[in-house]
Amino acid sequence: MFRKSIYKTPAQLRSMVEPGLITAASLDAAAALMRPGVTTAEIDAAANAAIVARGAESNFQMVRGYRHTTCISVNDQVVHGIPGDRVLAAGDIVSVDSGAQFQGWNGDSARTFIIPGEADADVVDARTRLSDVTEGSLWAGIAAMASARHLGDIGAAIQGYLEDNAPGEGRDWGILREYVGHGIGRKMHEAPSLFNYRTPDRGAEVKPGLVLAIEPMVTAGSEDTFVEDDDWTVSTVDGSDGSHWEHSVALHAGGIWVLTAEDGGAAGLAPYGITPTPVA
Known part of the structure; x- marks a missing residue:
């Protein structure tokens, strides 16, 4: 049986x-609207406009049953929140996940924001x-990819x-177990799966040609989640806050390059003594 290479x-x-740079531009557009009084639908529209302006299309809208450009998750929502008429308030923690497809290739990235303004300091x-x-x-995961032997x-x-x-205080962060990182390329979600935690399985070999969407999804409390009645939004069972960060990352013969960061990941990798090398 023919098996498509993951490299x-x-x-x-x-x-x-x-497509990685276009995805980053869509999140820049979202970031510009992060203030009290803005709705998640308005943020979604801004991200979509940024994608369309670059001649690309939203790959999220290609997912069956989903018609939005982004997933926007607020407070106890961790991932897959649906943009709508929710009005953001000062102090909210907001995760925005976006992706673009350009000439048949995909980018996928997420950032978390804290809405500015007067709010409880604690x-x-x-x-x-x-x-x-x-x-x-x-x-830490991206830096590990630069020298990892296995996923x-x-x-x-x-x-x-x-x-x-x-x-x-004897507590740990919650790491979502049912939602993980993935390969990316012609499709937004491809093999292999990338777990955000230790597993007995070493996983696929890490070598040039591998492109991963690395995306830790973390809660301030329990890792237990449930899917809300909209059949998309993933929220914490205990009501604790969630956060989601993601980059699409390529490993090539010359080194590593973060496709969804304008600097290729230079700032984020500097503390690890790693200098990213552009894809050539």
Whole structure:
């Protein structure tokens, strides 16, 4: 039986650069609207406009049954929140997941924001720390990909970072188990699956041509979640806040390159002593 390779050719990797940058531009457009009084539908529209302006299309809208450009998850919603008439308030923690398809190739990325303005300082501090540690675990995973031998090394690095930066008081961060990272290329979701935690299985070999959407999804409490009545939104059972950060990352013969970061991941990888190399 024919099995499609999970590794891309140099030409295919080059084709993934532009959709990654377009995806980043859509999240920049979303970031510009992060303020009290804005609805999640308005943020979604801005992200879509940024994608269309670059001659691309939303790959989220290609998912059966989904008609939006982004997933926007607020507070105890972790992932897959549906944009609509919800009005953002100061202090909210908001995760935006977006993706673009350009000339048949895909990008996928997510960022978490804290809405500015007057809000309970303790709540804002806790949500800021949650977002920061989730983003930090993402970069730990990306840095591990640069030298990993197997996928399991990346998941172990993500979990290890979260454990090293635990919230204290005998508590750990919750790492979603049912929702994981993935390969990306001609389709937004491809093999292999990438777990954000340690597993007994070492996983596929990490070698040039591998492109991964690395995306830790972390909660301030229990990892237990449920799907809301809209059949999409994933929320925490205990009502704790969630955070989601994601980048599409390519490993090539010359090194590593974060496709959905304008600097290729230079700033995020600098603390690890890694200099990303553009896809050539």
